[in-house]
Ligand SMILES: C[S@@+](CC[C@H](N)C(=O)[O-])C[C@H]1O[C@@H](n2cnc3c(N)ncnc32)[C@H](O)[C@@H]1O
């Protein structure tokens with residue numbers, strides 16, 4: 001993975017453009033996500049461990065909004081179930097191109113990995129195959145809020161008995177004090193990871209129009225409305241969490 005440091009928001013910008021998963025972001029993405037999302041390495045590695053418990057023989061494992069394929073690589077490190085294959089999907093051409101390179105690297109270093117296909121597509125237009133594991137790792141928050149329920153409904157329909165959706169998201173909190181505290185602590189996390197006040201402020205304004213976090217309660221209610229039977233949070237670090245949703 002690229003070691004290039006994220007300096008995207010380091011210089012003052014006259015007008016901060018909306019955040020996009022373009023070539024510039026792709027180049028620094030491993031550094032950006034690790035320094036921005038508390039618990040990210042733990043979530044990614046354990047997503048593989050969890051997936052191994054839900055993977056059903058001869059089924060598909062989806063990594064939706066795969067970016068550079070960190071989750072796909074974790075699935076391939078941990079899932080040993082017969083006949084499984086991974087489908088990684090992203091609608092950023094720059095991400096998909098680099099993701100394929102990284103997965104080729106993984107193929108050349110390890111044997112007997114699950115087969116993987118990387119597709120450049122909009123997950124809202126995807127024709128889902130029967131799947132035992134679906135990972136949405138910090139992707140749903142970039143989908144327009146009015147499209148989220150329909151997408152989760154289609155994922156639920158595709159899920160096989162014994163499978164699971166694993167959903168990781170930045171959270172907002174209905175209690176104003178809780179929201180303020182965890183937001184401040186997230187800023188402290190970013191500062192401790194070397195981001196300046198300017199970088200933190202410019203990134204905040206870049207993502208505010210394109211990334212709309214929900215509360216844990218909203219996630220739970222929407223997942224149940226989409227037909228999931230049980231929602232179990234398995235990880236939270238500050239204002240970032242990951243949930244297991246069972247069909
Ligand atoms: C925060 S990143 C996901 C990080 C990644 N899952 C990981 O764990 O490293 C969100 C990704 O979702 C992708 N994305 C956003 N909307 C999408 C859509 N409608 N269809 C497919 N991919 C989408 C973006 O291009 C971006 O790569």
Ligand SMILES: O=C(O)C(=O)C[C@]1(C(=O)O)C=C[C@@H](O)C=C1
Nearest residue numbers: 032033036037138170203204207
């Ligand atoms: O909240 C932030 O500041 C973030 O940077 C979050 C977040 C995310 O959750 O996906 C936003 C964009 C980048 O992909 C990396 C991290």
